[in-house]
Amino acid sequence: MPAILEVKGLKTQFLVRGGVVRAVDGIDLRVNRGETVGIVGESGSGKSMTALSILRLVPEPGKIVEGSITFDGRDVLAMNRDELRKFRGNDVSMIFQDPMSSLNPVLKVGYQIEEAMKSHDRFSAEESKSRVPMLLRRVRIPDADRRAKEFPHQFSGGMRQRAMIAMGLSNEPDVLIADEPTTALDVTVQAQILQQLRDLNRELGTAIVLITHNMAVVANICTWVVVMYAGRVVEQGPTAEIFRSPQHPYTWSLLRSIPRIDEKLGGKLLTISGLPPDLTNLPPGCKFHPRCRFTVDRCFTEEPDLFNVGPQHESRCWVQMDNVPDPDSDLREAPVVPLEEDAGALVIAGEESAAAV
Amino acid sequence: MQQQSEAAAAPSSAWAAGKGSALMSLRDVYKQFPSGRQTVRAVDGVSLDVLQGETLGLVGESGCGKSTLGRVVTQLQPATAGSIFFEGKDLAALHGEDLRQMRRRVQMIFQDPYGSLNPRMTVGNIIGEPLRNFGLAHGKERDRQVQEIMRVCGLNPNFNNRYPHEFSGGQRQRIGIARSLILRPNFIVADEPISALDVSIQAQIINLLEQLQDDFNLTYLFIAHDLSVVRHLSDRVAVMYLGVIVEVANSLELYDNPLHPYTTALLQSIPVPDPVIEKDRTPIILSGEIPSPINPPSACRFHTRCPIAQPICSEVRPELLDYGNGHLAACHFAGKLQGSLAEKVAEESVAEIRAAIVADEPGGVDGATPVTA
Ligand SMILES: Nc1ncnc2c1ncn2[C@@H]1O[C@H](COP(=O)(O)OP(=O)(O)OP(=O)(O)O)[C@@H](O)[C@H]1O
Ligand SMILES: Nc1ncnc2c1ncn2[C@@H]1O[C@H](COP(=O)(O)OP(=O)(O)OP(=O)(O)O)[C@@H](O)[C@H]1O
Ligand code: SF4
Ligand SMILES: [Mg+2]
Ligand SMILES: [Mg+2]
Numbered sequence: 001m002p003a004i005l006e007v008k009g010l011k012t013q014f015l016v017r018g019g020v021v022r023a024v025d026g027i028d029l030r031v032n033r034g035e036t037v038g039i040v041g042e043s044g045s046g047k048s049m050t051a052l053s054i055l056r057l058v059p060e061p062g063k064i065v066e067g068s069i070t071f072d073g074r075d076v077l078a079m080n081r082d083e084l085r086k087f088r089g090n091d092v093s094m095i096f097q098d099p100m101s102s103l104n105p106v107l108k109v110g111y112q113i114e115e116a117m118k119s120h121d122r123f124s125a126e127e128s129k130s131r132v133p134m135l136l137r138r139v140r141i142p143d144a145d146r147r148a149k150e151f152p153h154q155f156s157g158g159m160r161q162r163a164m165i166a167m168g169l170s171n172e173p174d175v176l177i178a179d180e181p182t183t184a185l186d187v188t189v190q191a192q193i194l195q196q197l198r199d200l201n202r203e204l205g206t207a208i209v210l211i212t213h214n215m216a217v218v219a220n221i222c223t224w225v226v227v228m229y230a231g232r233v234v235e236q237g238p239t240a241e242i243f244r245s246p247q248h249p250y251t252w253s254l255l256r257s258i259p260r261i262d263e264k265l266g267g268k269l270l271t272i273s274g275l276p277p278d279l280t281n282l283p284p285g286c287k288f289h290p291r292c293r294f295t296v297d298r299c300f301t302e303e304p305d306l307f308n309v310g311p312q313h314e315s316r317c318w319v320q321m322d323n324v325p326d327p328d329s330d331l332r333e334a335p336v337v338p339l340e341e342d343a344g345a346l347v348i349a350g351e352e353s354a355a356a357v
Numbered sequence: 358m359q360q361q362s363e364a365a366a367a368p369s370s371a372w373a374a375g376k377g378s379a380l381m382s383l384r385d386v387y388k389q390f391p392s393g394r395q396t397v398r399a400v401d402g403v404s405l406d407v408l409q410g411e412t413l414g415l416v417g418e419s420g421c422g423k424s425t426l427g428r429v430v431t432q433l434q435p436a437t438a439g440s441i442f443f444e445g446k447d448l449a450a451l452h453g454e455d456l457r458q459m460r461r462r463v464q465m466i467f468q469d470p471y472g473s474l475n476p477r478m479t480v481g482n483i484i485g486e487p488l489r490n491f492g493l494a495h496g497k498e499r500d501r502q503v504q505e506i507m508r509v510c511g512l513n514p515n516f517n518n519r520y521p522h523e524f525s526g527g528q529r530q531r532i533g534i535a536r537s538l539i540l541r542p543n544f545i546v547a548d549e550p551i552s553a554l555d556v557s558i559q560a561q562i563i564n565l566l567e568q569l570q571d572d573f574n575l576t577y578l579f580i581a582h583d584l585s586v587v588r589h590l591s592d593r594v595a596v597m598y599l600g601v602i603v604e605v606a607n608s609l610e611l612y613d614n615p616l617h618p619y620t621t622a623l624l625q626s627i628p629v630p631d632p633v634i635e636k637d638r639t640p641i642i643l644s645g646e647i648p649s650p651i652n653p654p655s656a657c658r659f660h661t662r663c664p665i666a667q668p669i670c671s672e673v674r675p676e677l678l679d680y681g682n683g684h685l686a687a688c689h690f691a692g693k694l695q696g697s698l699a700e701k702v703a704e705e706s707v708a709e710i711r712a713a714i715v716a717d718e719p720g721g722v723d724g725a726t727p728v729t730a
Contacts, residue, residue, distance in 0.1 A: 042555045042556055186582065186647070188647075191625075191626035214556075215556075216627070216629055217628055219628060219631055219635045220632075244633075257557060257560040258560070258630060259589035262629055262634070263585075275558075276557070
């Protein structure tokens with residue numbers, strides 16, 4: 001299947017007092033028509049910046065410094081203002097991490113959705129107006145005609161998020177990027193929103209790129225998973241494969257460090273020692289090596305490529321978890337309370353660059 | 358409106374230490390806040406026992422009153438009504454030295470590791486401050502105790518002269534934990550101690566809390582909205598909805614056999630990090646949002662969202678009753694939703710078996726007749 005959206009070698013950086021923040025540091029990404037792709041990784045790994053780069057919405061002083069972004073054969077990085085305006089919304093639209101800051105508090109919700117359509121060319125002014133209640137109904141907001149006339153603060157968190165989805169879908173894009181659409185929501189409301197996204201993907205064939213740090217949410221709706229660490233893809237493949245047989249030590253460790261609601265009780269959780277990396281001062285070799293428990297000599301000096309580790313399955317590591325004999329043995333010996341000897345110094349470096357923003 | 362369930366009987370006055378007896382008991386505790394001309398009923402009649410040496414998990418959605426209950430238990434806020442017993446003694450009757458001792462032995466770890474540490478104090482002073490407040494140790498002895506507890510909590514003791522902003526989120530949470538442990542408390546209310554942390558760091562804190570419990574014989578009231586974490590850590594779990602406790606059970610029992618429809622829905626809503634399981638799972642999608650604690654629904658607070666609500670649910674408040682082995686639930690139809698789910702699964706498998714038999718029919722066992730419904 002040809003990819004509708006393809007990102008190659010993307011690098012996005014911020015020049016700050018402390019140096020260069022390598023927020024996105026060489027990402028390759030493919031999204032096929034109608035697919036559901038999950039991007040996971042911890043805070044600061046570059047998930048949001050990847051999405052914002054695709055829409056060319058990187059905030060100052062950030063810059064895309066390298067790479068290509070292609071949508072349906074068109075070069076996104078070469079688009080002029082007008083082409084970009086049409087591209088955002090008509091082709092790819094995005095739901096942002098924080099729904100309250102992306103809805104205008106002084107404008108009625110229905111009006112904002114209408115404007116999102118008017119500012120593009122797909123629907124006439126009249127059509128734009130008449131589509132609003134239908135769109136709100138599609139995201140299961142009851143009493144849509146009345147609700148359209150209300151202001152954002154009259155909506156609950158879950159309803160606001162659904163209004164954002166309605167707006168994101170208003171121009172019938174081929175790809176919807178949802179950045180942590182459920183993080184601020186409670187579990188029962190999260191389940192409603194996820195169900196919603198699944199239905200829309202099935203009913204309209206909209207491809208969905210779901211950004212989250214929650215592995216369980218990915219397992220719930222995505223067919224393809226991309227795991228990010230320090231601005232790069234460290235592992236990707238079909239969801240079932242990644243969860244059944246993670247090959248990168250980071251993915252492997254992450255899956256063992258989260259308690260599961262269906263787990264057998266009594267087990268110890270695996271801890272990933274140390275801290276997320278400082279993006280202005282990345283370690284040499286594999287960027288995960290300071291926290292990795294399966295290192296070989298090469299890890300300290302040479303960064304691995306994304307290697308094929310199975311059909312469609314890639315991992316950026318000199319080691320494959322399949323080849324590690326008894327990986328859990330380490331877990332049993334690990335001290336429960338590791339002393340973080342040098343962690344203080346590490347954080348200071350990171351704080352300085354953050355303070356310069 | 359006041360209800361008296363079996364669990365709500367006042368604890369016996371002769372309190373005996375030991376595993377299984379209640380270290381902290383709440384009886385019909387209310388906490389209300391004025392909000393303009395209205396009242397927020399944050400905690401609305403809670404009776405609960407926290408047993409010596411256990412971890413009692415407290416879960417529920419945002420705004421249901423978990424933190425408020427935690428603050429009332431630790432006496433950071435006074436209850437509006439009701440009684441709280443610590444080691445069998447009514448806190449309302451404690452004065453002077455007894456009250457001080459109780460305050461020393463009951464500590465809280467706060468929800469926000471970023472906001473709860475004074476940025477202008479060194480970490481050593483932050484951790485040692487309770488010792489000073491209680492006049493328990495001075496000078497070198499205080500430093501020694503601070504460094505010791507830092508080591509126990511996985512912090513480098515040589516960093517005691519640094520400031521909080523020099524530490525990561527996970528380390529700041531350790532600082533908060535060290536501070537709450539320095540007085541050697543027996544009972545700790547941990548209010549969402551890991552929610553603000555990165556996934557890869559959360560496990561460090563969970564394991565640390567478990568280790569400290571073993572080393573210091575601590576009793577925890579562990580507050581969180583993440584039921585997976587709570588289940589991992591807790592011996593028993595209490596489920597809260599809009600200011601009231603709707604179910605209490607042993608962790609395993611709660612997961613295998615939830616009695617309250619809200620617990621069932623909550624459990625069903627939690628995604629599992631396993632796509633094979635997720636594929637076959639059909640969560641019960643609760644309609645609507647959580648109502649406001651200013652004007653909570655009448656009688657059973659859950660009736661506006663409950664998939665099996667009947668007229669009685671909006672008329673009579675269900676009591677928290679014991680359904681055996683200390684499994685408490687407040688529902689007129691306890692176990693019915695879970696039961697009907699199990700039945701549905703059973704029905705489906707009967708249908709499957711039937712289909713299989715019919716498909717086999719032509720080449721089936723001689724003389725066997727297909728089952729007809
Ligand atoms: N304006 C800025 N100046 C400097 N660095 C920035 C700026 N905005 C973002 N960054 C850095 O870029 C990196 C990637 O950020 P991004 O928002 O993509 O992370 P994320 O994976 O979405 O994290 P989260 O899960 O917390 O949303 C982070 O390390 C962040 O500190
Ligand atoms: N000081 C206060 N004044 C007024 N209302 C308050 C006050 N403290 C809490 N509330 C209200 O009481 C209710 C319960 O709040 P609480 O913080 O206990 O909830 P919670 O269960 O801890 O939620 P979360 O999971 O979001 O932390 C909420 O509606 C809250 O707005
Ligand atoms: S009492 Fe009624 S409304 Fe409340 S949970 Fe039980 S069945 Fe549902
Ligand atoms: Mg983000
Ligand atoms: Mg709280």
